[in-house]
Amino acid sequence: MSSVRKITEDLYWVGANDNRTHLFENIHPIPRGVSYNAYLLMDKKTVLFDTVDWSVGRELIKNIKEVLGGKELDYLVINHMEPDHAASMEEVLIRYPKCKVISTEKSFMFMHQFGFDVEGRKVEVKEGDTMNFGKHTVTFVAAPMVHWPEAMVTFDTTDGVLFSADAFGSFGSLDGKLFNDEFNFDRDWIDDARRYFTNIVGKYGPFVQYLLKKASSVPIKMFAPLHGPVWRTDLGYYLDKHDKWSRYEPEEKGVLIVYASMYGNTEAAAYTLATELAKKGITNTKVYDVSKTHVSYLVAEAFKYSHIVLASVTYNLEIYPVMYDFLHHLKSLNFQKRTFGLLENGTWAIKSGTLMKDYIEENLKECLVLGEQVSINSAERDANVPEFTALADALVDSLNK
Numbered sequence: 001m002s003s004v005r006k007i008t009e010d011l012y013w014v015g016a017n018d019n020r021t022h023l024f025e026n027i028h029p030i031p032r033g034v035s036y037n038a039y040l041l042m043d044k045k046t047v048l049f050d051t052v053d054w055s056v057g058r059e060l061i062k063n064i065k066e067v068l069g070g071k072e073l074d075y076l077v078i079n080h081m082e083p084d085h086a087a088s089m090e091e092v093l094i095r096y097p098k099c100k101v102i103s104t105e106k107s108f109m110f111m112h113q114f115g116f117d118v119e120g121r122k123v124e125v126k127e128g129d130t131m132n133f134g135k136h137t138v139t140f141v142a143a144p145m146v147h148w149p150e151a152m153v154t155f156d157t158t159d160g161v162l163f164s165a166d167a168f169g170s171f172g173s174l175d176g177k178l179f180n181d182e183f184n185f186d187r188d189w190i191d192d193a194r195r196y197f198t199n200i201v202g203k204y205g206p207f208v209q210y211l212l213k214k215a216s217s218v219p220i221k222m223f224a225p226l227h228g229p230v231w232r233t234d235l236g237y238y239l240d241k242h243d244k245w246s247r248y249e250p251e252e253k254g255v256l257i258v259y260a261s262m263y264g265n266t267e268a269a270a271y272t273l274a275t276e277l278a279k280k281g282i283t284n285t286k287v288y289d290v291s292k293t294h295v296s297y298l299v300a301e302a303f304k305y306s307h308i309v310l311a312s313v314t315y316n317l318e319i320y321p322v323m324y325d326f327l328h329h330l331k332s333l334n335f336q337k338r339t340f341g342l343l344e345n346g347t348w349a350i351k352s353g354t355l356m357k358d359y360i361e362e363n364l365k366e367c368l369v370l371g372e373q374v375s376i377n378s379a380e381r382d383a384n385v386p387e388f389t390a391l392a393d394a395l396v397d398s399l400n401k
């Protein structure tokens with residue numbers, strides 16, 4: 001018995017699921033776990049595409065052994081050298097001493113840096129190179145910065161399978177299912193897929209666009225990513241999501257409200273604004289407490305919605321540190337093309353609105369900060385009503401454009 005899944009006549013999923021790791025890259029929470037996908041092609045030559053994280057290496061070895069059924073492993077293709085995919089490669093090489101490693105020059109350099117011994121076993125490939133394994137011919141395509149500089153993807157021209165490395169991946173373990181059509185992806189997976197893409201690859205939108213352009217010129221029938229489901233139907237749905245995310249275009253017209261509140265007054269003001277919006281017919285809204293929500297979720301929601309309201313208390317004459325951290329993440333991920341509304345609060349100094357406006361205008365490309373702003377002195381009061389109305393009206397106007 002094993003967790004192997006057959007994908008095509010000759011191709012098998014031999015990866016592993018990980019529900020024990022709490023933080024992906026030791027940063028991002030993965031309450032639904034994650035899968036590390038590896039694929040084994042049983043052609044005249046046998047070819048393993050990538051490995052798995054060291055923590056689940058035993059699963060990989062067991063799965064490979066079962067599918068090989070006593071045959072030798074001839075090649076290991078490393079599309080992406082990051083240890084969540086390559087850490088088990090030495091174990092594979094020890095067990096299959098005739099196996100050669102196919103990868104890029106930079107990838108071999110990284111293997112050397114990590115201390116992986118591949119001497120005498122390297123087959124270096126570059127953009128456009130092809131190899132034939134019997135029935136199957138593959139083309140290697142450079143995919144720099146999706147998500148590390150050494151990355152490549154491999155296209156099996158025989159079956160139309162794209163081994164897409166980190167592209168088209170997702171957080172979430174696979175529960176024994178594998179294909180996108182075995183899940184209700186749009187209901188159960190898209191939020192984690194967005195969170196995976198935006199936090200892991202979000203910074204490199206132009207590189208993803210470059211890869212999407214290359215991908216559009218070949219007849220892809222299947223995406224076989226390194227995390228999450230294998231896509232064999234409705235590829236256009238997932239391509240469209242990636243196109244939007246990598247162009248920093250919102251998926252939906254709606255308002256994300258993120259508040260930073262120390263004693264509940266900024267929180268109350270955030271809900272007052274959300275209520276005003278609902279009264280005006282804007283119900284595609286989400287309200288989050290920046291202090292209670294891991295920033296990876298906020299980043300993903302920011303990529304989803306067209307409009308963002310930041311409501312922050314002033315803290316030591318600065319932006320509340322956790323709100324600042326959220327803004328810093330957006331900057332680091334090259335986030336752009338949104339309309340912002342601001343709500344500030346302070347007791348002995350009200351500074352956060354001006355500071356957030358300056359931060360956005362200085363650091364986030366093609367972002368507009370609405371002139372209408374709510375400014376609260378400790379707690380909202382009747383005198384603030386016109387400001388709430390003006391900001392809500394400005395958001396409605398902007399959403400309706």
Ligand code: FEO
Nearest residue numbers: 082084147166226
């Ligand atoms: Fe899943 Fe960039 O590694």
